[in-house]
Amino acid sequence: MRVMASVAMVMNLDKCLGCSTCSVTCKQTWTNRDGTDYVWFNNVETRPGVGYPASWEDQGRWRGGWGLDGSGRLRLRSGGRVRRLSRIFANPEMPSLDDYYEPATYDFDMLLSAPAGEHMPVARPLSAVTGLPMAIERGPNWDDDLGGSSIYAASDPNLTALHDQGLGDQVRLEFEKTFMFHLPRICNHCLNPACVAACPSGAMYKREQDGIVLADQDRCRGWRMCVSACPYKKVFMNRLTGKAEKCTFCFPRVEQGLPTVCAETCVGRLRYLGLVLYDLDAVEQAAATEDPTLLVEAQRAVFLDPNDPAVIAQAEADGIARDWIAAAQASPVWALVMKHKVALPLHPEHRTLPMVWYIPPLSPVLTATTQMGGDNTDADDVFHAVASMRIPMAYLAQLFTAGDVDLVAGTLMRLAAVRTHMRALTTGVGRDAATPVGLSGADLEELYRLLAIAKPAQRYVIPRAHREDAARLASWVTGCALDSPGGVGMSPTGAPAS
């Protein structure tokens, strides 16, 4: 056993209103530059829908993530190392700008400079790529709230998978009536990152101290294999520098004990940040679990109980500081993922062991319960709805459990039990909701507090990076750009960069 600490996130999809505040604040922080204009480290997509980049889940096209080879060993879906190197001159599996969208600006100048005339001047859209007038036909969230669903939602790769199971045609109709939710996505800072494994120059790496996966701007040589290898399409090529960039988990903030920008600014307050201790030695074997539907449990088994004395002793032996162990014990991620098991990873079948987990959306089920004439505060009625809503459950299972419907249903039932239990507590009416889902009343109350009323201090439990590093860290944050080659004013021509 080798104990490692990793930062992790849980998002409660029930509370996401799809406002995209997270996307905007993230973009303002990290990707508001030429070259990354089309890049959204954080994006929010409507489900069902094609997402961003369009059909990113269609691994038939991109060959992202890991599979197993004939003898059950992990192997990137894009093949062995030699195959990848042989595709280095042109990577056939890499999405192009058209799969994201062509970023645009508007000819605002026209509004001011147009000569006086009979008609209002119009600001035409101009492509940020070519500088030429363009028609805007796609965006990072083009099918928001099921807009244009007959085209977009219909081509959702998860629905295609259901179609193959014979559930296809009903899906479209039923979904649009009863089921829609938003899915905010960032890089999952995976335990078994496919992007890192695919990088020929060793520029993509995982930080030992906190598991954050980064793209080293100095060592990236623009081979582009990470972009196609990430099954979540969360590595992007900067159009101008030709280098890979990705979500940084806001490491400069996290090192200071601050939440990521997306979490801090989330309007729905649905993001939880915390540490998870895990066993590095168990990662590979877990990722190679043969049956994809067992991958969620396999990943849970890699996580280590921070309250277990043996784990604590080993963690200390492996150099994890006391305050980090304490943070792992107070981690909301541990509580949601391991203790109460209400969170699931996105597309575990890609075997990257993602560290961003999701609490699946219960509200569409509640709506359906009411539509079916049931009482949505009554656990039995909701359980009944969960059990009978075959298609939405199958859809959620495609997203979160590699197709295991029972696992999704069980998770939703635990969430329903929280509501029923709290209602019984406050009104004195209702029955025991805890026992059927295998939790205690105290568990449900703790879950209620965490899900409904937790303050930032409980939602974000992030230990600061160690003081030993602080001086160097501060020198970076406040440092002079002239200190490093390539900094402002250090351009080859000596001209200050505009």
Added chain:
Amino acid sequence: MSWSVAAFGVWPYVALAVFVVGHVWRWRSDQMGWTTRSSQISEKRLLAWGSPLFHVGMLAVLLGHAAGLLVPASVTTALGISEHAYHLLAVTAGTISGTVLATGVVLLLLRRFVLKARLRLVTRRADVVMYVVSAVVIFCGMWATLQHNVLGAGYDYRETIAVWFRSIFAANPSVDLMVGVPFLYQVHVVAAFALIAVWPFSRLVHVWSVPVGYLTRPLIVYRAGRQTSELVRPSAVSGSGGSDYPVRRAR
């Protein structure tokens, strides 16, 4: 100094000096800019053909040049390869790889300078210079081969150009040998050294980053602690990583 001494006695050394010093400077000052600067994200249809044809053709052509320039005729003769057989082999292999290379170059030039909309603003001055010089090198080389060795009576560069080329590295350039060389070959050679001089300032530096280490390293890379290079540097954050990234304009 006569033009021949300038072109064949001095220019190669200037170019090689720029090549060496330029690389040292670039490596030390511009890791951020050290990349293929792949534009696949912007355009991939023509690239899918152009780039592999270009690279494979180029590798074959370089091998051919190494054989032709570095292996003296006396060695191949000693190995029992007749002049005629050598000529036949060199011209055939050269023509095939040259055609592959030229097709690739044409596609890449077409992509970047004719059907350029998407690439217009990402093409830098260094790219233009590099493309122009390499195009001159490649097309003069192809043309010379066609005119003299495929259609013509055959020109034995191993008695002149190759000997001169080796003499450069002996620090005693036999400029005289180059004076009578057909004009196209002369241009080819001078332009080739220009390309060598441009090399460190262009995206060609990616050649030195061929990721052979990838074949043997552990797949998952962990890094401990913090290193300067791991930080997203101010240059990356402010988007001023290079000298002349085109600034997007509204119109």
